[in-house]
Amino acid sequence: MSESLSGKIILSGNQYGKAENRVVRIVRDTPRHEIRDLNVSSCLRGDFTDAYLTGEQSKVLPTDTQKHTAYAYAKKVGINSPEEYALALATHYVDDIEPVDEALIEVEEFAWERAIVDGEEHPHTFVKASAEVRTVAVTHNKENTWIVSGVKDFVILKSTGSEFKGFLVDPYTILEETDDRVMATSLVMQWRLAGTDPGELGFDGLFARIREIAIATFATVHSLALQQTLYRIGEAILEEFGQVAEVRLSAPNKHHFVYDFSAFDDVENHKEVFHADDRPYGLIQAAVSREDAPDAGPAWVTYRSWL
Amino acid sequence: MSESLSGKIILSGNQYGKAENRVVRIVRDTPRHEIRDLNVSSCLRGDFTDAYLTGEQSKVLPTDTQKHTAYAYAKKVGINSPEEYALALATHYVDDIEPVDEALIEVEEFAWERAIVDGEEHPHTFVKASAEVRTVAVTHNKENTWIVSGVKDFVILKSTGSEFKGFLVDPYTILEETDDRVMATSLVMQWRLAGTDPGELGFDGLFARIREIAIATFATVHSLALQQTLYRIGEAILEEFGQVAEVRLSAPNKHHFVYDFSAFDDVENHKEVFHADDRPYGLIQAAVSREDAPDAGPAWVTYRSWL
Amino acid sequence: MSESLSGKIILSGNQYGKAENRVVRIVRDTPRHEIRDLNVSSCLRGDFTDAYLTGEQSKVLPTDTQKHTAYAYAKKVGINSPEEYALALATHYVDDIEPVDEALIEVEEFAWERAIVDGEEHPHTFVKASAEVRTVAVTHNKENTWIVSGVKDFVILKSTGSEFKGFLVDPYTILEETDDRVMATSLVMQWRLAGTDPGELGFDGLFARIREIAIATFATVHSLALQQTLYRIGEAILEEFGQVAEVRLSAPNKHHFVYDFSAFDDVENHKEVFHADDRPYGLIQAAVSREDAPDAGPAWVTYRSWL
Amino acid sequence: MSESLSGKIILSGNQYGKAENRVVRIVRDTPRHEIRDLNVSSCLRGDFTDAYLTGEQSKVLPTDTQKHTAYAYAKKVGINSPEEYALALATHYVDDIEPVDEALIEVEEFAWERAIVDGEEHPHTFVKASAEVRTVAVTHNKENTWIVSGVKDFVILKSTGSEFKGFLVDPYTILEETDDRVMATSLVMQWRLAGTDPGELGFDGLFARIREIAIATFATVHSLALQQTLYRIGEAILEEFGQVAEVRLSAPNKHHFVYDFSAFDDVENHKEVFHADDRPYGLIQAAVSREDAPDAGPAWVTYRSWL
Incomplete structure (x- = not known):
């Protein structure tokens, strides 16, 4: 027999953000350039119920803003590692954007190998390396931080x-x-x-x-x-x-x-x-x-x- | 400072099975055929620790067997709906295979539309319909059953x-x-x-x-x-x-x-x-x-x- | 034995353009909107040898320009059919851009079905139809025009x-x-x-x-x-x-x-x-x-x- | 005005075969194994008009046979290079299968790198290398042979x-x-x-x-x-x-x-x-x-x- 519920309807979970920002960072301070090639997704959790229930957006940081932030942080804090970059982004959202209680930053990194020309590493040419993808998921709230690294x-x-x-x-x-x-x-x-x-x-x-x-x-x-x-x-x-x-x-x-x-x-x-x-x-x-x-x-x- | 753990290393979770069996079922009892086109994955949970810790396989039902079972059940119980078919498979594993405590059956269904010829539905020709995929995940153990249906x-x-x-x-x-x-x-x-x-x-x-x-x-x-x-x-x-x-x-x-x-x-x-x-x-x-x-x-x- | 050639090295063929412009055209002249959803590629042939041999670009219409043109023509001539739209684009390149002798316009069209709400067609909501893709390739030069239509x-x-x-x-x-x-x-x-x-x-x-x-x-x-x-x-x-x-x-x-x-x-x-x-x-x-x-x-x- | 043709309808071109045979060859004559990982397609041209016009199949070598042949030749002639393997297959079809006038063999090769363990190459473990794909297309008829090699x-x-x-x-x-x-x-x-x-x-x-x-x-x-x-x-x-x-x-x-x-x-x-x-x-x-x-x-x- 069919179970039939009649309890109040609620928003029981939610998260949102900007997925798959394709951030490429070149470090060109010397003739020997460095490259980091990332696919960055930000995901915010917090006090966003109004956006779902009434459509009122005053606490919603646009995903367009999150896109700009992902690119800006690639310069402001740089990409020493995808984990450190992700941690900086997550911390920014929790510290600086009031309605955000918890932020998840997911990063995929695509590896490049330096081109070999006449037996030597070329300073600014790179060949896409293996199809392997390095992965990072950093979750941060005011109490704690979790870092999951990996490869797929x-x-x-x-x-x-x-x-x-x-x-x-x-x-x-x-x-x-x-x-x-x-x-x-x-x-x-x-x-x-x-x-x-x-x-x-x-x-x-x-x-x-x-x-x-x-x-x-x-x-x-x-x-x-x-x-x-x-x-x-x-x-x-x-x-x-x-x-x-x-x-x-x-x-x-x-x-x-x-x-x-x-x-x-x-x-x-x-x-x-x-x-x-x-x-x-x-x-x-x-x-x-x-x-x-x-x-x-x-x-x-x-x-x-x-x- | 780096936290360093020294606790005993354990298998803290596991599941396994055969993924993406492409089961196509034709019902041809009358000249007007019916088709159901599924992608079926079975996933078993239970007493499989030995397989991981020592490589001892006596409790492991091969994934090859699970493949045959997915196809056999498409005939034995048929595919009245992907949910009912998944439920029959999950129940089989929990009831009939001793080490299995819980089974998850995931199904994707691809829709076909009957071909129209001279304004009439053709009895045995079908055109692939929308790219939409119907999804089912049935989880079953001795105490309970959960059915999640969907579309992607x-x-x-x-x-x-x-x-x-x-x-x-x-x-x-x-x-x-x-x-x-x-x-x-x-x-x-x-x-x-x-x-x-x-x-x-x-x-x-x-x-x-x-x-x-x-x-x-x-x-x-x-x-x-x-x-x-x-x-x-x-x-x-x-x-x-x-x-x-x-x-x-x-x-x-x-x-x-x-x-x-x-x-x-x-x-x-x-x-x-x-x-x-x-x-x-x-x-x-x-x-x-x-x-x-x-x-x-x-x-x-x-x-x-x-x- | 290895055949070895010593003839002069030449550019024996070339073509270039902007591929996969994702042009979506909404006709909203009445409350009942229409949609055409295209993937448009332009390909120019002509007097471009200098760009290859010396890097001199004075005859090269940038692919960025071809992108703008694809979108602009979706408004200027509209998309009565993908064939007519492609023909207009191809004709423009051959007639208006001096170094172009021949233009190929390739179009993929993705179909949308009007959403059904309470048994009636909705005026401005659409559901993606079949995964089928309609294809068009129009080739035009000063002497002739070829139209290939299709489906994949x-x-x-x-x-x-x-x-x-x-x-x-x-x-x-x-x-x-x-x-x-x-x-x-x-x-x-x-x-x-x-x-x-x-x-x-x-x-x-x-x-x-x-x-x-x-x-x-x-x-x-x-x-x-x-x-x-x-x-x-x-x-x-x-x-x-x-x-x-x-x-x-x-x-x-x-x-x-x-x-x-x-x-x-x-x-x-x-x-x-x-x-x-x-x-x-x-x-x-x-x-x-x-x-x-x-x-x-x-x-x-x-x-x-x-x- | 619409041009309208009335000429006789003819089969103006045709070719057929088995595409994407995933042939993996291990050479295990010594403890140091070698691997070649191929995607092989065979394509036959010749006297196949009856199969199209009347459905009469007596000159049609089944694509199932071509599959077995692709795998058999990986052992019979080996895979010294994908070009030599493709040439052997193409020659077989033209020489041994009477209705075949011309054969095209297309090969994609996926590269593997030897795993490094403790600084040394492991004898039988391999890691998938770059996503680059090596390509070969060998076309052979009784008069001539063409070899196109490449990378994508x-x-x-x-x-x-x-x-x-x-x-x-x-x-x-x-x-x-x-x-x-x-x-x-x-x-x-x-x-x-x-x-x-x-x-x-x-x-x-x-x-x-x-x-x-x-x-x-x-x-x-x-x-x-x-x-x-x-x-x-x-x-x-x-x-x-x-x-x-x-x-x-x-x-x-x-x-x-x-x-x-x-x-x-x-x-x-x-x-x-x-x-x-x-x-x-x-x-x-x-x-x-x-x-x-x-x-x-x-x-x-x-x-x-x-x-």
Whole structure:
């Protein structure tokens, strides 16, 4: 029977801002330029109920203003790291704009490599590097700050050193066990800091080192399952960095199926030729944290989590 | 100073399954065929810690099995509605697969329209309809069931009847007020049922009627802000359907800027020619619910919320 | 052995312009508004060699200017049809900009449907219609004009009435014959006019009728192969419209594979459950024309044909 | 007045095949594995008229067979380079399948970098490298062979050393001249060999060196226009390699607009902060070749050129 409610209708949640500002910052103080290429989204929370209930806008800072602010802060505070830039923006909104109680700044960073000309790094020419995207989500209110850093579209593959067997069998289970398969994923990996200090490496150095750890763990752990590999990546990061409270990983199993040549006389497949399939794909997600991790609060509540 | 943790490292969360099974079901019991075209993802939660910590797989139902199950259930229970199909799959996993405590089934449905030939509906030819995608997320455990239905990529525009003025002004605010603008969005709208019964319209009928309400509200409310329009859409849905506990809306403001012809002698723009910009865009999100809405529990925790 | 050339290096071809101007035109002369939503690209050919060889720009009309022109012409000449608008733009460049010998204007049009509110069409609210995109490419020089109209992302499916058998067999052929399969495609279809006059239906009417013919032919021809269906579509269009000189069709065979339930006891598949696969896909292309068709000249040379 | 044709309707062109076979080849003869990751499309031309006109399939090699062949040849002949693999496939179709007169094989290659673990290259773990895609189109018939190699999604930027001034001015020209701008593009670059021999570097070495030349030229030529930069890239390639007959380049001008801070008191922009815009964009295309280049024949007629 249908449950029918009759309680008062309320605005039970809201947030708003300007998404995907494509901010490119060139540092040209010397002939050797530097570039930081960001996609910046600001998201404000606070006393905005009137805008929803009556359309009265007097507490609403226009998203157009937030756009200008994102670009202006790329000059005013610069982009030492996407985390520091995001923190400056979030702090500005909470401190300077009265109706704002909490601000979330999400940043994607696209990496550029310096062009090599005649074996030397060119001072002002850059080539787009890997398709990997560095991610940052900083949430700040008057009481606390949460910093989540990460990487997405981080595609990694091992051509051996992975097995999958001993799994649960039900009437729809016809998968054969394997002790040697290709394992590949497009990893989404995010780490939440215990506080706001990245430690001696700084935010950029911490990012680079965590990426190294993930690659080394993926490569060297003989994998019994993607689940195990994910856990070991998270564990290795937490073991090395006490300032990291939690690691979240989401890994599509990008299936590489051994192509079946059994019907053909003139060719055999000793796990040398694979079909890289698109869909469907296994999807494995894990959070690895410490028992003494501080509360995550709103750290994981992003624009995307509303979709 | 950097906070440094030393607590025991634990698996603090996990889920896994097979994502994006492209299940197409044809009903061909009569010459007039029916088609349902789905993208199905299954996600299992339960006693899977060993798979992560030691790689031991004896409790892990392979994602390959979940693929076969998604297709098999399209025949065994059919697809009366994506909600009912998802509920059958989720119940199967919780009831029949011992380590599973909770299952989430996410479905996207792509609509087809019957081809018109000589003014009549053709019995077995279909044309892909709108780019809109119907969405379903059913979460089920031994105690409870949550059904969230929705639509995404639902693009709607009004060419007048929208203003934006009286907003907060800070030093970066240069936006001019307007009392007549184009308002357009690509709406993501989801509604959570109070129970599991869609009421007399059934799931397909409820979907169709809620879509109608959204369009009518968007069209007829003179908009003072996108925030207000979103709230009024949620309110109108809740007012008509007591079985709906909560509506969540996410709306990018797809900016249509009046093109500036002021530098040109031979042409004027009386809000007739616009540039449809890509990025950045305002992004407005709202949840509208009832005070007596039952707890959302895990209803909104999807694969996406881990990304 | 490697062939080695030593001839003089020359600029052997070139064209340039502004691509993807997102022009939205609202006609608001009465309370019932009209909308046309275009993606417009202009491409100029002519005496531009200096810009390439020496960097001298005195004959180069900036692409920024072409942007303004695209928007200005949406008001000056309006958008009675995308073909007429494109023709006006192309003529302007050839007639008014001295170094331009030939201009190509490419247009994509996105369709909107009028919102239905309480059973009536709303005067100023629109819902994005099908994902189909109408396409136009007009090429104009001082001697001649070519108009190619079309549609892409035109997705159509028949759930029976399609077979595939009697094909060539070689040692890698293991496909089984079928006399009843799902046939689906995402059609790209373009038709070239013999002259510049669309006939009594006008450009919009001709577009609508040709789309109807394609659907009816796809639906009613019992298909022995996608090749045959494509030819019959082209033939039907040419038979009805003497003003059309040529039809080009490109059709990915969007495979729907009958899902194999043979390993499972409790479920059978009588061509009712399919897997809609992504890649690879068959790709069938055909041109159907008349023996007395005028020369195509540069009609098919677009931006894309350089990629 | 409408021109009306009445000539006989004919099949004036056709080609077909299997597109986007995702072939991954692992060489595992030693502990140090190698990987080649390809997207392979085969396209056959020949005596296929019956399939279109009557649906008779006896000369049609199924696209399913072409799929198996693409995977089988990844083992039978291997993938020494994508060009050699494509040539082997094309030759097979023309030599072994009687109705085939001409075959086009298109290949995209996705690059992987060897994972670095503890400063050393790992033997069987790979990280997805740049988003750049290497491209190959080999066309072969009984008389001749054409090889076009290239790269796409090749994104490159210079933060100074680019100007744009002295251009043509018309009534819609309001662009200001600049002698210092950011210039960025996502280059599509293809080179056609004079014969089939890549020279002493081999196909992989030639690809790498041409990419180097493009980067060095883009970096070191002070650009007066994107047109000039493109020509100089083509010229530099032809000057170094006599075996290259023609270079085609297509370059969207990925606009980076200096963000306007003039309305704000506390921040100035000395070409340090830019908005990376999406659309519209300038699009510049050039072909650079030699006067003694052999005829291009069908070298540039790909699947895409039918769209």
